[in-house]
Amino acid sequence: MPLLDTPVRLGVQIQPQHVTYPQIRDAVLRLEEMGVDILFNWDHFYPLYGDPDGLHFESWTMLAAWAEQTERVEFGALVNCNSYRNPDLQADMARTIDHISAKDGGEGRFIFGTGSGWFEKDYAEYGYEFGTAGSRLNDLAEGLERVHARWDVLNPAPTRKIPVLIGGKGEQKTLRLVARYADYWHSFVTPEELPHKLSVIQKWADQEGRDTSDLVLSNELKDRDQAFADRLFDGGVRLFTVGFPGPDFDYDAIRRWLAWRDAKNG
Template sequence: MTSPAPAAGDRPVRIGVQLQPQHAPYPAIRAAAARAEEMGLDVAFNWDHFYPLYGDPDGLHFECWTMLAAWAEATSRIEIGALVTCNSYRNPQLLADMARTVDHVSAHDTGTGRLVLGIGSGWFEKDYTEYGYEFGTAGARLDKLAEDLPLIESRLAALNPAPTRRVPVLIGGGGERKTLRIVARHADIWHGFGDAETIAHKHEVLDAHCAAIGRDPHEIERSAGVDTADDPGEKGEALHAAGTRLFTIGVGGPDFDLAPLQQWLSWRDEKNAGA
């Protein structure tokens, strides 16, 4: 369980980018992460897949966690993480140790790590079939996520040295019966997709799951994916009114055009200045 966190209205707006690790050589991805930090973005995510999700299905692609370790060395301020790690691909206690290690690598001389442990139950069948993982059913994968998260938490608590901070856990997915119940029990951040009405409804469901276990729902930061074409003055304002505070824009290779994110950064600064 997390320690108390600010209510949604007291949290600052944050802007993230998901640098999709596809269709580009690694130097281009690394340069994009450096640009994201220079621009003042709050979080840089990649994703945990083995093949591209868009474009040529067999195009250039890189693995998630080795990349996060490299980003931990190549950056110094921006938070980093996967949006999201697939729980099926790694032993949960090994994943906890990997997360602790990247947390320390990212701390540099500050003593405080920058990793966000984003995790979900997995969904991309090609990853499973090509790499020999059992795909099973969505329900079974969610049950396994619920089973593995306590193992991740207990291993993080047992490691020597311990993580530099309580590593925040982000859980992605909008399933109301299972996923959001798991979020209520284990997450520091919930990430979803949809318009403001959809997101507001998911927040209500999540709040109810929190109430059922006696957890303050304000402990969970609310995150949502937005598009480069979205206007922060419209979609951003609508999602903000629904309680969203972390807004993440996906950007793909080979060019990794981050220019559209500048309007989101300006909007963030205006919102936070007026808070």
């Protein structure tokens, strides 16, 4: 750990705010054609910045549309909020989207990115209990257990072992969940922080009895340059994500990161 022999991949998070859905649909098509590896949205009900009551769309229904629209790219939420939906329902939605995205009898392309939630307005406006950071993480732990149990009994089963992405860096709860469940660990930590955080994950993995040699490290490129990305790469990061705000989508920035990815992969 970390997994160093996996290729560098680029994920683009299409922000579902301040744009029309046709603009999102077009961005999905263009980004897949450009060669992006993973497309993400986010799971909120209101814009996170800009006009707080501006245009905004819901995550899971959008992901089902992407499953049908796309042919190659993997996709998911960065990240789903565990609080909004019954965990068994989340598992069933994920399994269904997994099947929708499978083309010509192949495997699905859905990634189950999940987290405990943090944006209080989502909860207040839609009638969900906000609780505390600790209670939401406890709910996430229970939810992940139920999600995996439901995947084991659904008929039909998912087309593949659906990859789980968990975001965050809290050492007592979040990183223990990473050690127990995650295929991807997503964070915003600096290259200097990575060794310590990885040692914490390894400590929890030892207690959980899990081999984390297949864990892929994921990190964010927002407001970071290629020199910083190089340092993350040297620290073991192999999935790099970049936010993609509209309506004036900057495709040239994505081309630059794709060129950097391709250079890393030789």
